Amino acid sequence: MRLPDFPWDLLAPYKKIASAHPDGLVDLSIGTPVDPSPEVMQAALAASGNAPGYPLTIGSTQLRESLSRWIRTKFFPTGDIDFLPTIGSKEIVGLLPTILQAKKVLIPEVAYPTYQVGALVAGAQWVGVNDDCESWPTDGDLVWINSPANPHGRVLDADQLRAIITWARATETVVVSDECYFELGWERDPVSLLQMADGDCRGLLVAHSLSKSFNAAGYRSAFIAGDPEIIGTIREVRKHLGLIMPAPIQRALAAALDSPSEIGQQKERYRARRTMLRSALDSAGFEITDSEAGLYLWSTRGEECWKTVAWAAERGILVTPGIFYGTKGASHIRVALTATDDDIRRACERLA
Numbered sequence: 001m002r003l004p005d006f007p008w009d010l011l012a013p014y015k016k017i018a019s020a021h022p023d024g025l026v027d028l029s030i031g032t033p034v035d036p037s038p039e040v041m042q043a044a045l046a047a048s049g050n051a052p053g054y055p056l057t058i059g060s061t062q063l064r065e066s067l068s069r070w071i072r073t074k075f076f077p078t079g080d081i082d083f084l085p086t087i088g089s090k091e092i093v094g095l096l097p098t099i100l101q102a103k104k105v106l107i108p109e110v111a112y113p114t115y116q117v118g119a120l121v122a123g124a125q126w127v128g129v130n131d132d133c134e135s136w137p138t139d140g141d142l143v144w145i146n147s148p149a150n151p152h153g154r155v156l157d158a159d160q161l162r163a164i165i166t167w168a169r170a171t172e173t174v175v176v177s178d179e180c181y182f183e184l185g186w187e188r189d190p191v192s193l194l195q196m197a198d199g200d201c202r203g204l205l206v207a208h209s210l211s212k213s214f215n216a217a218g219y220r221s222a223f224i225a226g227d228p229e230i231i232g233t234i235r236e237v238r239k240h241l242g243l244i245m246p247a248p249i250q251r252a253l254a255a256a257l258d259s260p261s262e263i264g265q266q267k268e269r270y271r272a273r274r275t276m277l278r279s280a281l282d283s284a285g286f287e288i289t290d291s292e293a294g295l296y297l298w299s300t301r302g303e304e305c306w307k308t309v310a311w312a313a314e315r316g317i318l319v320t321p322g323i324f325y326g327t328k329g330a331s332h333i334r335v336a337l338t339a340t341d342d343d344i345r346r347a348c349e350r351l352a
């Protein structure tokens with residue numbers, strides 16, 4: 001199997017240049033949270049060190065109650081639905097085509113690279129598609145959608161999601177909506193695929209994660225929800241492979257889900273950082289496109305992205321070239337909001 005080169009290695013020379021800045025590197029390249037994980041998660045984890053037995057793949061009774069409540073309250077789905085905790089959402093993005101034995105996987109044409117990797121690992125063909133489902137190939141087994149999207153922050157609205165569901169039913173394609181940035185809407189409130197299912201989740205799945213909204217990427221805590229039959233298949237495979245969320249993490253995940261107010265405070269931090277950074281990028285002559293939601297400003301100076309990456313590196317700022325996400329991203333850079341207030345302030349001063 002031939003996987004693409006790990007793209008971050010290509011950024012190393014620019015990191016070296018940016019790190020030589022007299023006032024140090026400001027790294028806005030990776031979407032990894034930097035603020036503290038919620039106390040409730042930390043306390044639940046600290047209290048859960050005694051875990052002699054194997055945890056349940058489906059999640060403990062406590063976790064299942066918390067997940068069920070969360071899913072019903074957030075996405076108010078009706079009808080038959082099941083769910084499963086996963087080890088981060090990257091696990092499911094990477095493995096789902098293999099688990100479902102997909103032969104042809106549709107992925108967004110500008111996207112998180114792991115959708116493509118997941119198809120390659122499964123030995124499946126992959127095809128990049130735009131947001132208009134009418135133009136999609138009808139002979140795929142699985143389509144990934146991502147709203148709000150990484151890297152460009154676009155949100156699929158209710159009509160687009162309804163059209164995708166209709167298309168999926170007509171073409172018998174499984175739709176998986178990666179909604180790991182769901183809580184981070186700025187100019188538009190994200191809508192979940194589950195909210196549009198009208199009580200019939202057949203062929204539909206959503207993937208959610210606590211990594212970004214709860215500053216919990218280190219916990220690897222996420223879940224999928226949707227079609228009980230598909231979840232059943234995934235559960236069986238994960239049981240056989242021993243892909244189980246560790247018991248202490250299950251407790252921490254339940255504690256977080258029982259404390260939804262934790263998200264609000266973090267969201268306000270990102271809102272303030274986004275406002276500052278957006279205005280600094282505007283003043284420095286960047287055009288910011290999409291970026292309605294999520295953790296990134298998808299920005300362009302109307303030139304080839306590596307040129308902009310070099311320009312930023314000379315100012316001690318590391319950003320991600322849009323080409324990492326597909327050829328259509330070749331004239332954009334992705335600027336992450338996941339840095340401390342101090343780093344965001346320093347980045348803004350340097351952009352000025």
Ligand SMILES: Cc1ncc(COP(=O)(O)O)c(C=O)c1O
Nearest residue numbers: 088089090112150180209211222
């Ligand atoms: C679109 C998208 N999906 C999934 C993930 C994986 O997140 P995690 O495994 O932390 O849940 C990321 C991480 O950046 C992402 O951007």
